[in-house]
Amino acid sequence: MERRVRPGLMVAVLCFAGAVSSYSQSVILLPIVGRLDEYLDTSADNAAWVITATLLVAAVALPTGGRLADLFGKRRVILVALGSLLLGSVIAALSDSLAPLIVGRALQGATLVVIPVGVSLLRDLLPPERVPGAIATMGAALGLGGAVGLPPAAWIPQQFDWHMLFWVSSVLAALALLAVHTQIPESARRSPGTVDVVGIIGLTIGLVCLLLVISKGRVWGWGDPETIVTGVVGAVTLIAWAAYELRRASPLVNLRLAARPTVLVTNLVSVLIGFTLLGMLLVSPWLMQVEMDQTVLSAGLWVAPAGFAMLVMSPVSARLVTAFGARSTLRGGTAVMGLGYLFVIVWMDSPWQVMVGVTITFAGLGVAYAAMVGLIMASVPLGETAAANGLNSLMRSIGTSTASAVIIAVLAASTVTLTTDGGMRTVPSRSAFELVYVIGAIAAVVGVALITAIPRVSSASADPSEESSPTPTSGSRR
Template sequence: MKPRDNKPVNPRVLIAVLCFGGLLASFMQTLVIPIVGRLPVYLDTTSDNASWVITATLLTAAVATPIAGRLADMFGKRRIILVCIGAMIIGSVICAMTSMVVPMIIGRGIQGLAMGVIPCGISLLRDKLDPARIPGAIATMSATLGVGGAIGLPVAAWITQTFDWHMIFWTAAGLAVFTFVLVFTLVGESDARSPGTFDFVGAAGLTAALVSLLLALSKGASWGWASGLTVGLTIFGLVTFAVWGWFELRTRTPLVDLRVSAQPVILLTNAVSILVGFSLMAIGLAAPQLLQIPHIPGLVDYGMGQTILATGLILAPGGLMMMFFSPVSARMNIKIGPKITLLTGSVVVAVGYLMSVFMMSEPWQIFVCNIVVSIGVGIGYSAMPALIMSAAPLHQMAAANSLNSLMRSIGTAIASALLSTILASSVIEIGGGHHVPTESAFRLVFIIGSGVAVVAALLALSIPYKFVRHSGGSTTIETTTISEKV
């Protein structure tokens, strides 16, 4: 079996293979959600130790995303995609073969490296496809960041309810091997390369800063927000970020070119990415709990008593709608421009959360609201790469897309920390020492989700991006930094 490098390949095959890889990478994020409550028993450990099974993936995914982007620009996007998928295979096998907490955390951490597939895949599509196919392909690939997790939830729930819990990791390993073979045999390499050497100091500094801040965010609720460890990690992370930025501005081949990232189009798009990532996590965190809380008349009237599998099936169509609307978003990018498309997506998200404030008593209401929010997130996610690539240099395309993906991940991490604290701080006891969030806590989460989406819309509106469409069929895209013919 020989790899395809610069040989031509059917564009539809290329898009399908890379998007499947993106779906699988994002599936890693929700893989253990159906068994998270049982992990202490499965791994014979405490709840706090078991929570690292999720935290480890979050940390490594955040760190790997910008590093994978820079390596892809230097050594080839297809090559780094294969490395990321290889890490997914190794991590999945480690998890599948253990019932101990430390190897499980290590395996989950290695699985998190797979998130580099999505930004590298977006950049590879940009390099390999004809201009007419690029908008739709990139929109679909970008949407996989949310779709895989949504679809994977009911699949993982069904596997764990039907088979031994290790089977979800064996399934992930098998799918990863299949994807590796597809990429190896069907995907060609890009000729675009970025000169220079790898910035090891910058990578170490960014890793230290991200790990410190994300640990403080994800573990602050259990450690205590005012504890010395949480405060210390936060201060260390912020100081390290400042020093890292100072260093990156003075090195010849930085891991992240902050001058490019500081361009208004990229800077504001990344800011919106944080907020849209926050919005995606808000519905993902609140809806499953709301659906699974038992219905107790007179005490928990808002509870719906759904099983894990039923919850996954109710929420999965949201992910499907994200995928369905990715080509719609691509056409919107062409017809009205990605700035207005991103604005539209943010407004739709705000409307979906506003609906949720008043529609949270029946499963069908959650179903409808989740679909509306997911449509908005899908439209927004699909517009972001078009904005990023309008301003980023070709030889830094993967790094720029990786940074954008990182901003989405940071948004979800902030949402997870903040909203989990809100849900945990307002609870009622339902018997046997069990506590569940109050109805007002869920309503507050939805109000915050709507407010964040409104802020995202306002930021999107302020992006200095002008879109001019000529009657002859060509489209001129102008920003404050470039003019590009599409």
């Protein structure tokens, strides 16, 4: 059945789906993460698997879902991802013990593929002149789901049982699923090839081992045999996987394409952008609670304007890309993210000052995101945009995972003991928070330096016939 393309509605629906995905991934558990062991009657180390499970599934889903979207249809993959989010949310909402909650959160992890595949779907369906603005708006979904989602995520467990967080996520997932199913057409563009099952298995083993080392190394001990063996297994598996992929006619990840200078450097910059994004989002509410006596809810409200700043900067980003090019826009946006960190380093004595710093950082992200995705999509064949965007999102996810591990290690290394009405409490010191902001600023500076190595992209780079010609299918179907 043919479906009429309505650009504005399509962008709105996919942005909503992306925001729901971002909310479910990044902030839904932040307000209660410190009490999961109490809620689930387990140890803190065991409760941490609720977070780790989502991270591991998301890491595998990003490149795999991107490739499947190129092969079988982008709308179809988005629907499957939202269905996984809905099922996972319901399982989590019904759980009262560790195992089912881990299963629910693992299923939720697959939904991270919605934004990169959604961007690729918009490129297929929209008129070329509307693509930059649509990509920028999709990028704003990251901020809306993260920063704007934090206050309600903090308020819900104060007023209701913690399970209500997941019931709300279930409703949002159902609405997003219905909206995509009824309002978004399928792209007729397909990439030739087959499913690389061995590649999926190899990448899964390698990424899981790598991310386990990043997320669990501090708990296990960096020199512990368990950490070392896991890291070695991950490294060896990824090397063998890369050798296998290079011999495949239809690989899961086109490594030759990923090695192109523009794609390679942009993906490295994506790691640093992911690091700076999560660093600011994770540590700033924590700082306000420790240093400024803010509740989880009030700290979330102070952070919320950052999400709207990212939304406001989205159309600006599209105009900057048109006027100055994606490379210069990415460099400017990344520099602005660093300025947000510098602002908080100098002024971090009151919540409004932290809010300004967070807002500057998210405004910079709003500018950088569209440019970053634009560089990737201008450098790969049209039939491989979803896979390329999935890989770029994976690199950003590795950056956020690394940021989480670094931040926790830094804050745990320098603490002070406070006397409160509830007794003695150990919290990170002010100098520890300052060091985290310094590290974030350095990451942004390194990102700006790397961007200078990105070659200027010509229009020829985006030739859809290059290396991989898409295989059209029959008309758009429901």
